[in-house]
Amino acid sequence: MALPIAVLVSGGGSNLQSIIDRIESGTLDAEIRLVLSNKPDAYGLTRARNHGIPAVALEHTRYGSREEFDQAMVRTIRDHGAESVILAGFMRILTSEFLNAFPGRVLNIHPALLPSFPGAHGQRDAADYGVRIAGCTVHFVDEKMDHGPVIIQAAVPARPGEDEETLGGRILTLEHRIYPQAVQWLAQGRLRMAGRHVQLDPSEAAPAPQPENALVNPPLENGF
């Protein structure tokens, strides 16, 4: 049975699109029960409607507290039958009450090799720092921003002095590959968490003997 998911967006939702595309192509065994946004004008909601997916806006500014907002989101997500939550550019910190409603079932993607460059400007911060290897990270969400156990990371070369957009575009290309892969692993029930360590079951093959051949780790599987 397809994994019933909710995708949360605050903006354009290009990662949402990559998930929709993988579902429609039959690669990703998930069903988006709803796309939820805290911004009624988020383009991600339009993407959802374009594909016949329920789109709901809940404006956080209309709630008296973070807790009330999160409770409303939990109700809405459950009402649509979603059991896992995929953050795709959702710019709100979630309360532990929200996270406890979906234990081990809330994923986020961040455009940096965490723990480097957490926060809202991962690509820009990496470009400013002058890193030579940048990347992106899919992780389980915990109460701290961009902090939970890592599922998959991808690294890309960065060039000195290149701008945020160029580097960010190269990172985004990989985001669109690793996020559907991570959701597929979740759908397959293959992610085992032990403390901060996330093991992919069945036990992963050994890394390639030439480590420089591997840039996406765990390696992408067929179709991703």
Next chain:
Amino acid sequence: MALPIAVLVSGGGSNLQSIIDRIESGTLDAEIRLVLSNKPDAYGLTRARNHGIPAVALEHTRYGSREEFDQAMVRTIRDHGAESVILAGFMRILTSEFLNAFPGRVLNIHPALLPSFPGAHGQRDAADYGVRIAGCTVHFVDEKMDHGPVIIQAAVPARPGEDEETLGGRILTLEHRIYPQAVQWLAQGRLRMAGRHVQLDPSEAAPAPQPENALVNPPLENGF
């Protein structure tokens, strides 16, 4: 003319050995004028003597201040005719007075993808965090620990729950390749610094169109 360098060690100095090996094989156009240690029993000093390289111990505990110790190091390095300084597991922070004596000519290697995991336990901290991509960084040294402009980084896959030694060994294999490469670029006068950004001259070729094919960036050149 070969670049006259001093290599500073506090311990085993396996990165020193990789530099010695590349020099002796004719790949790296440098000459180690001395190996200097703040610990008289550092095995790096023995490595130096085994290859006929002057080995000097200056015990930092015998100096009244960090400044006096650094002044003694500068004198010793200059007395041996070295003009660039290569830190290879040298576990002391350098004063700005030391750095000003060799402007843009002090390099360090760190076993993590900086700015992730600075400090004395890069590999262990990466293993504990549960990163999926770990690595190493060669950078120019500034007054802050593991902070200066990045020259080259290499990324290796990490596996969940693997121990520090296994991951550290995989990282070390790449350290031994990227550090001699970085020193060679320094010897060739090809490193241009603009703020935090280090450009490799002549201007670097574009990254490969498939970014996941590149793991060492800038790409290693022939012989490294």
